[in-house]
Amino acid sequence: MRYLIISDIHANIDALEAVLERADDAWDCLLVLGDLVGYGAEPNLVIDTLLGLSPLAVIRGNHDKAACGLDDGSGFNHVARLAATWTGERLTPANKTFLRELPSGPRFIDDLVEICHGAPFDEDYYIFDGGDAVRGLESATRPLCFFGHTHLPVMFWVKDHAYEGAAPGGQTDTTLSIEEGTRYLVNGGSVGQPRDGDPRAAFALFDTESRELTLVRVPYAVDKAQRRILAAGLPASLANRLALGR
Ligand code: ZN
Secondary structure, three states: OEEEEEOOOOOOHHHHHHHHHHHOOOOOEEEEOOOOOOOOOOHHHHHHHHHHOOOOEEOOOHHHHHHOOOOOOOOOOHHHHHHHHHHHHHOOHHHHHHHHOOOOOOEEOOOOEEEOOOEOOEOOOOOOOHHHHHHHHHHOOOOEEEEOOOOOOEEEEEEOOEEEEEEEOOOOOEEEEOOOOEEEEEEOOOOOOOOOOOOOEEEEEEEOOOOEEEEEEEOOOHHHHHHHHHHOOOOHHHHHHHHHOO
Protein backbone atom coordinates (compact mmCIF):
# COMPACT_ATOMS: atom_id res chain seq x y z
CA MET A 1 0.00 0.00 0.00
CA ARG A 2 1.26 3.46 -0.87
CA TYR A 3 0.02 6.24 1.40
CA LEU A 4 -0.12 9.93 0.65
CA ILE A 5 0.10 11.66 4.03
CA ILE A 6 -0.98 15.29 4.30
CA SER A 7 -1.57 17.59 7.26
CA ASP A 8 -2.39 21.20 8.10
CA ILE A 9 -3.86 22.15 4.75
CA HIS A 10 -5.49 25.21 6.33
CA ALA A 11 -7.94 26.01 3.52
CA ASN A 12 -5.10 26.63 1.07
CA ILE A 13 -6.46 25.15 -2.17
CA ASP A 14 -3.53 26.37 -4.26
CA ALA A 15 -1.05 24.47 -2.10
CA LEU A 16 -3.28 21.38 -1.99
CA GLU A 17 -3.61 21.30 -5.77
CA ALA A 18 0.17 21.54 -6.20
CA VAL A 19 0.65 18.65 -3.75
CA LEU A 20 -1.88 16.48 -5.58
CA GLU A 21 -0.29 17.26 -8.92
CA ARG A 22 3.18 16.41 -7.63
CA ALA A 23 2.05 13.23 -5.83
CA ASP A 24 0.20 12.28 -9.02
CA ASP A 25 -0.26 8.50 -9.16
CA ALA A 26 2.43 7.69 -6.58
CA TRP A 27 -0.19 6.77 -3.97
CA ASP A 28 -3.16 4.45 -3.39
CA CYS A 29 -4.65 5.78 -0.15
CA LEU A 30 -4.92 9.25 1.32
CA LEU A 31 -4.39 9.95 5.03
CA VAL A 32 -5.34 13.43 6.31
CA LEU A 33 -3.95 14.44 9.70
CA GLY A 34 -6.20 17.38 10.51
CA ASP A 35 -6.43 21.16 10.26
CA LEU A 36 -8.16 21.03 6.92
CA VAL A 37 -9.38 24.59 7.51
CA GLY A 38 -8.48 27.77 9.37
CA TYR A 39 -6.18 30.65 8.24
CA GLY A 40 -6.81 30.15 4.51
CA ALA A 41 -9.61 31.40 2.28
CA GLU A 42 -11.05 28.25 0.70
CA PRO A 43 -12.35 25.95 3.44
CA ASN A 44 -15.21 24.48 1.41
CA LEU A 45 -13.12 23.96 -1.71
CA VAL A 46 -10.44 22.15 0.32
CA ILE A 47 -12.94 19.88 2.09
CA ASP A 48 -14.78 19.10 -1.17
CA THR A 49 -11.49 18.33 -2.94
CA LEU A 50 -10.35 15.99 -0.16
CA LEU A 51 -13.69 14.20 -0.02
CA GLY A 52 -13.53 13.75 -3.79
CA LEU A 53 -10.36 11.72 -3.26
CA SER A 54 -12.16 9.26 -0.93
CA PRO A 55 -9.54 9.46 1.81
CA LEU A 56 -8.92 6.29 3.80
CA ALA A 57 -8.70 8.27 7.03
CA VAL A 58 -9.26 11.87 8.11
CA ILE A 59 -8.78 13.01 11.71
CA ARG A 60 -9.57 16.40 13.20
CA GLY A 61 -7.19 19.18 14.15
CA ASN A 62 -7.65 22.00 16.63
CA HIS A 63 -8.63 24.45 13.85
CA ASP A 64 -11.27 22.06 12.55
CA LYS A 65 -12.76 21.87 16.04
CA ALA A 66 -12.79 25.67 16.37
CA ALA A 67 -14.32 26.26 12.92
CA CYS A 68 -17.25 23.91 13.50
CA GLY A 69 -17.93 25.08 17.05
CA LEU A 70 -16.64 22.03 18.94
CA ASP A 71 -14.06 24.31 20.56
CA ASP A 72 -14.56 27.98 21.47
CA GLY A 73 -11.08 28.96 20.24
CA SER A 74 -10.19 30.49 23.59
CA GLY A 75 -6.71 28.98 23.32
CA PHE A 76 -6.15 30.69 19.97
CA ASN A 77 -4.39 33.98 19.34
CA HIS A 78 -6.45 36.89 18.02
CA VAL A 79 -5.77 36.27 14.32
CA ALA A 80 -6.38 32.52 14.55
CA ARG A 81 -9.67 33.13 16.35
CA LEU A 82 -10.76 35.67 13.72
CA ALA A 83 -9.98 33.13 11.00
CA ALA A 84 -11.86 30.38 12.85
CA THR A 85 -14.95 32.59 13.17
CA TRP A 86 -14.70 33.61 9.50
CA THR A 87 -14.39 29.94 8.51
CA GLY A 88 -17.34 28.89 10.65
CA GLU A 89 -19.53 31.50 8.99
CA ARG A 90 -18.64 30.32 5.49
CA LEU A 91 -18.65 26.55 5.83
CA THR A 92 -21.59 24.89 4.11
CA PRO A 93 -23.88 23.06 6.57
CA ALA A 94 -22.69 19.74 5.11
CA ASN A 95 -19.02 20.61 5.55
CA LYS A 96 -19.61 21.88 9.07
CA THR A 97 -21.26 18.58 9.92
CA PHE A 98 -18.37 16.73 8.29
CA LEU A 99 -15.84 18.56 10.51
CA ARG A 100 -18.00 18.08 13.59
CA GLU A 101 -18.07 14.32 13.03
CA LEU A 102 -14.37 13.87 12.33
CA PRO A 103 -12.74 11.40 14.73
CA SER A 104 -9.89 12.44 16.98
CA GLY A 105 -6.49 10.82 16.66
CA PRO A 106 -4.71 8.57 17.08
CA ARG A 107 -6.12 6.29 14.40
CA PHE A 108 -4.56 2.98 13.53
CA ILE A 109 -4.23 2.50 9.80
CA ASP A 110 -2.54 -0.92 9.63
CA ASP A 111 0.02 -2.96 11.59
CA LEU A 112 2.75 -0.50 10.68
CA VAL A 113 1.12 2.93 10.59
CA GLU A 114 -0.88 5.17 12.89
CA ILE A 115 -1.77 8.86 12.56
CA CYS A 116 -2.49 11.69 14.98
CA HIS A 117 -2.80 15.46 14.75
CA GLY A 118 -0.65 16.63 17.68
CA ALA A 119 0.64 13.60 19.57
CA PRO A 120 -0.51 10.00 20.06
CA PHE A 121 -1.26 10.76 23.73
CA ASP A 122 -3.02 14.11 23.17
CA GLU A 123 -4.46 15.38 19.88
CA ASP A 124 -3.69 19.02 20.79
CA TYR A 125 -0.13 18.55 22.11
CA TYR A 126 2.78 20.05 20.15
CA ILE A 127 5.76 17.74 19.60
CA PHE A 128 8.75 20.04 19.18
CA ASP A 129 11.79 18.51 20.86
CA GLY A 130 13.34 15.19 21.83
CA GLY A 131 11.57 15.11 25.19
CA ASP A 132 8.17 15.43 23.54
CA ALA A 133 9.20 12.88 20.92
CA VAL A 134 10.22 10.26 23.49
CA ARG A 135 6.81 10.61 25.11
CA GLY A 136 5.17 10.27 21.71
CA LEU A 137 7.28 7.29 20.68
CA GLU A 138 6.47 5.54 23.96
CA SER A 139 2.74 6.03 23.60
CA ALA A 140 2.49 5.18 19.90
CA THR A 141 1.23 1.66 19.28
CA ARG A 142 2.57 1.31 15.74
CA PRO A 143 6.22 1.42 14.56
CA LEU A 144 5.50 4.41 12.32
CA CYS A 145 3.42 7.25 13.71
CA PHE A 146 2.69 10.29 11.57
CA PHE A 147 1.81 13.56 13.25
CA GLY A 148 1.24 17.21 12.30
CA HIS A 149 0.19 20.34 14.23
CA THR A 150 3.63 22.05 14.47
CA HIS A 151 3.88 22.58 10.69
CA LEU A 152 7.55 21.56 10.91
CA PRO A 153 8.81 18.55 8.93
CA VAL A 154 10.89 16.31 11.21
CA MET A 155 11.65 12.67 11.94
CA PHE A 156 12.33 11.19 15.40
CA TRP A 157 13.24 7.56 16.02
CA VAL A 158 14.05 5.11 18.77
CA LYS A 159 15.82 1.75 18.50
CA ASP A 160 15.93 -0.96 21.15
CA HIS A 161 14.24 1.45 23.57
CA ALA A 162 17.14 3.90 23.15
CA TYR A 163 16.21 7.27 21.70
CA GLU A 164 18.51 7.81 18.76
CA GLY A 165 17.76 11.24 17.47
CA ALA A 166 15.99 13.50 15.10
CA ALA A 167 16.45 14.80 11.61
CA PRO A 168 14.79 17.87 10.23
CA GLY A 169 12.92 17.08 7.08
CA GLY A 170 12.38 19.63 4.55
CA GLN A 171 14.65 21.71 2.41
CA THR A 172 15.29 18.95 -0.11
CA ASP A 173 13.22 15.84 -0.69
CA THR A 174 14.26 13.16 1.78
CA THR A 175 13.90 9.40 1.39
CA LEU A 176 14.38 7.04 4.28
CA SER A 177 14.01 3.29 4.74
CA ILE A 178 11.85 2.35 7.71
CA GLU A 179 13.89 -0.31 9.53
CA GLU A 180 12.53 -3.32 11.35
CA GLY A 181 12.91 -2.92 15.11
CA THR A 182 13.04 0.88 15.00
CA ARG A 183 10.07 3.10 15.91
CA TYR A 184 9.47 6.39 14.16
CA LEU A 185 7.58 9.58 14.75
CA VAL A 186 7.32 11.56 11.53
CA ASN A 187 5.93 14.97 10.69
CA GLY A 188 5.64 15.41 6.93
CA GLY A 189 5.12 19.15 7.39
CA SER A 190 2.24 21.42 6.44
CA VAL A 191 0.56 21.63 3.05
CA GLY A 192 -0.99 25.04 3.46
CA GLN A 193 1.07 27.01 5.98
CA PRO A 194 4.70 25.80 6.29
CA ARG A 195 6.59 27.29 9.23
CA ASP A 196 10.18 26.15 8.73
CA GLY A 197 11.17 29.15 6.63
CA ASP A 198 10.52 27.34 3.37
CA PRO A 199 7.26 28.52 1.76
CA ARG A 200 6.88 25.37 -0.36
CA ALA A 201 4.06 22.96 0.49
CA ALA A 202 5.15 19.83 2.36
CA PHE A 203 3.81 16.28 2.40
CA ALA A 204 4.91 12.65 2.84
CA LEU A 205 4.62 9.40 0.91
CA PHE A 206 5.04 5.96 2.46
CA ASP A 207 5.12 2.60 0.71
CA THR A 208 4.40 -0.25 3.14
CA GLU A 209 5.91 -2.81 0.79
CA SER A 210 9.27 -1.19 0.10
CA ARG A 211 9.12 0.52 3.55
CA GLU A 212 10.31 3.68 1.87
CA LEU A 213 9.32 7.01 3.36
CA THR A 214 9.69 10.21 1.36
CA LEU A 215 9.27 13.78 2.58
CA VAL A 216 8.54 16.09 -0.32
CA ARG A 217 8.47 19.87 -0.90
CA VAL A 218 6.65 21.42 -3.80
CA PRO A 219 6.37 25.07 -4.85
CA TYR A 220 2.89 26.47 -5.42
CA ALA A 221 1.28 29.78 -6.42
CA VAL A 222 1.71 31.57 -3.07
CA ASP A 223 0.59 34.85 -4.64
CA LYS A 224 -2.72 33.28 -5.63
CA ALA A 225 -3.37 32.00 -2.11
CA GLN A 226 -2.44 35.44 -0.75
CA ARG A 227 -4.88 37.21 -3.07
CA ARG A 228 -7.68 34.91 -1.95
CA ILE A 229 -6.95 35.71 1.71
CA LEU A 230 -6.93 39.46 1.09
CA ALA A 231 -10.07 39.33 -1.08
CA ALA A 232 -11.83 37.39 1.69
CA GLY A 233 -11.09 40.18 4.16
CA LEU A 234 -8.95 37.93 6.35
CA PRO A 235 -5.98 39.55 8.18
CA ALA A 236 -3.11 40.50 5.83
CA SER A 237 -0.65 38.82 8.20
CA LEU A 238 -2.10 35.47 7.12
CA ALA A 239 -1.22 36.28 3.52
CA ASN A 240 2.23 37.68 4.36
CA ARG A 241 3.36 34.65 6.36
CA LEU A 242 2.78 32.30 3.43
CA ALA A 243 5.58 33.97 1.46
CA LEU A 244 7.93 33.66 4.43
CA GLY A 245 7.04 30.10 5.33
CA ARG A 246 6.49 31.22 8.93
ZN1 ZN B 1 -2.30 23.49 11.89
